[in-house]
Amino acid sequence: AQSVTQPDIHITVSEGASLELRCNYSYGATPYLFWYVQSPGQGLQLLLKYFSGDTLVQGIKGFEAEFKRSQSSFNLRKPSVHWSDAAEYFCAVGARNRDDKIIFGKGTRLHILP
């Protein structure tokens, strides 16, 4: 079964600074990988996904993530954060089988300093 680890529970960065949120996964084959964002009291919005091909994927809101098979990682990056990026970020991994259920990490809460 697949699993995902987000080692940072909270991250604080200043507005305009760069951001990297870490995600490590465990799965026997190449997984599907996702990053979702959740604002307080809101649903889950897909930022980006990796299925195959180019290991650097671009998402919405200026986010990107890089799949590194050797490190079993799928870290999320943004070169310059905005105050509106303050939210909870979930990395998720999906299995390549009929069910394709997604397993979520515990999330990283991003705080932005003005």
Added chain:
Amino acid sequence: EPEVTQTPSHQVTQMGQEVILRCVPISNHLYFYWYRQILGQKVEFLVSFYNNEISEKSEIFDDQFSVERPDGSNFTLKIRSTKLEDSAMYFCASAEREGTEAFFGQGTRLTVV
């Protein structure tokens, strides 16, 4: 843009009562899911549903829970005899086919009092 719709957005129920959470997946999607998020915690998989049957369920999804696709468009989660610890945000999701992303609804916040 098509979206997954969940109703109600917020439901308050008394302990021991039954609740039904409703979801309308995207129309051409074939895979359906329910997830739960207890306040301040991670999003947890409950159950997946394909071809009119449960394909996988987590240990959370015990006999208290059931899912149904009653009419080809709705996808419901029934919780019998609710407990205080069932209070959570419940998310429905659907996917078009194997290997595609799941789209999530906005969630139903269930509060058991």
